[in-house]
Amino acid sequence: DTGVSQDPRHKITKRGQNVTFRCDPISEHNRLYWYRQTLGQGPEFLTYFQNEAQLEKSRLLSDRFSAERPKGSFSTLEIQRTEQGDSAMYLCASSYDGTNQPQHFGDGTRLSIL
């Protein structure tokens, strides 16, 4: 068990470009979550998967954002036509099924939009 890993750690891009982030959860975990965190704030929920099914999406997830988990293992989060307001840390977490399972987080991808 190597924990949750995210790639890349940092991404700098120009406004208007598309970016894609990857998350590899802990292998036995069915659930995978994406969050966004800005400076001085707690993480904000974006979306989560149970295996390959995307079960919930926040209103924060505009139509420029799309997330996939095609085989129920790793997940990708894509942001199209990036805007300055997308600059943030994007965190991934995974857990076992159930309402009382702790979430385990990766170190995040820090996105900076120039």
Add this chain to the structure above:
Amino acid sequence: KQEVTQIPAALSVPEGENLVLNCSFTDSAIYNLQWFRQDPGKGLTSLLLIQSSQREQTSGRLNASLDKSSGRSTLYIAASQPGDSATYLCAVFDDKVIFGPGTSLSVIP
């Protein structure tokens, strides 16, 4: 709508002191509450999870309590060390996951 607040926003204590961090939430219908630690530029590390039916959880020098009826949780850190310096976040789990803004802790050697 669930709202989570944490007081204080920042705290500085000398090494060896015991301290308490506070978390408040507005809707008591939660499944559980989880405390996390976050180091600068890093992800979150889970410290303690308290289920809604529990009153407290302990791990080493950490003790977390939960009072659902009053919408409060506390994280008690005993004999603080410089390595405890980090941001501490609480999160409540109901139909959604709502995080507080965190308390930034500095333990001065």
